[in-house]
Amino acid sequence: MSNKEILKLGQETFIQQADELHKLADGLGQSFVDAVNALYKCEGRAIITGLGKSGIIARKLAATLTSTGTPSHFIHPVEAIHGDLGIVRSGDVMVAISRSGNNPEVTGLVALGRHFNMTLIAITGNPDSQLASASDVVLNCSVTREACPLNLTPTTSTTAALVTGDALAVALLKLRQFKPEDFAAFHPGGVLGKSLLLRVSDLMHKGDDLPVISVDVKLRDALEVIIDKKLGAVCVTDSSGKLVGVCVDGDVKRLVLANNNALDLPLDELMSTSPSTIKPDELVATALRIMESREAGPITSLVVVNDANEPVGILHIHDILRSGIY
Secondary structure, eight states: OOHHHHHHHHHHHHHHHHHHHHHHHHHOOHHHHHHHHHHHSOSSOEEEEEOTHHHHHHHHHHHHHHHTTOOEEEOOHHHHTTTGGGGOOTTOEEEEEESSSOOHHHHHHHHHHGGGTOEEEEEESOTTSHHHHHOSEEEEOOOSOOSSTTSOSSSHHHHHHHHHHHHHHHHHHHHTTOOHHHHHHHOOSHHHHHHHHOBHHHHOBOGGGSOEEETTSBHHHHHHHHHHHTSSEEEEEOTTSOEEEEEEHHHHHHHHHHOTTGGGSBGGGTSBSSOOEEOTTSBHHHHHHHHHHOTTOOOSEEEEEOTTSOEEEEEEHHHHHHHTOO
16 A cells, blocks of 8 residues: 555545534534533533443543533443442433443443433434433434444544533533633643643742842943843842843843943943733743743743832743743
8 A cells, every 4th residue: 555545544534534523513402402401410420431432432521521520430331230330329410422322231331320310311323222212311423434444443433422522521611611720720730730820920030039130230240140140131120129121141142242341331221121021920831922922032031020010030941841831
């Protein structure tokens, strides 16, 4: 098989699955609304189940719902009848995923769900199946064919079930008015959590570590502070302590090379009078975007100011990278 033929197979898979998803979106109706409302009003947990590849999709749905404000738990249909049903309570909602809808392990578990007075939601590719008949709400995610050339391996059907679950999660997220800070509370670790939780005030250099100098000094004095504080920059303030500029070591080097008397020049002839700044309660991720997307070019240090435009800190790119946000 040629490289061109391999590429064509990949492209056809994308196109075929996208076409099927468009059809499913067009066919979405009241049953979807009913499923969302059932999960939204659930006083217990969403119990998600499925077997085989549908079980993998079910695990993903349980994880997505739990991380976005809908407490959920995946339960294996076989292990459920050997003790795991102990986690189920009246008031829970069960979501069962099955392509055929006639899997005996899944349909058997759904039948047991009736004993717990659970609302039963089916995500299936067969709306005439046993699973559909036993459920209160049926989400039809049937597809014309699989992307598999043999039309056997679950490919498009699992994508359809996955997207159906994601659609439920997104609708519930909106209904619950789930906010970025809520997401961060459930994701305190990793890059996502840090980017939503870590504030500039958590990383900035402040107090005795903050390089600050008065505007009425010469470059020589400013350079001593830059070297001493080891941040590559110094905040320049007026007599009232307000920020009027910033002096960075790169500018100093360029001026020294161009002017033999540079160190004796007044600082206000060198400093940048419109430095990029940020407030201490802003997210570090926001600070990183400012530093990277500055119109005049990227910078490595960002001055942190309070509401009175007084410098209270400096945030360095190295501190951000060490925190794991990039």
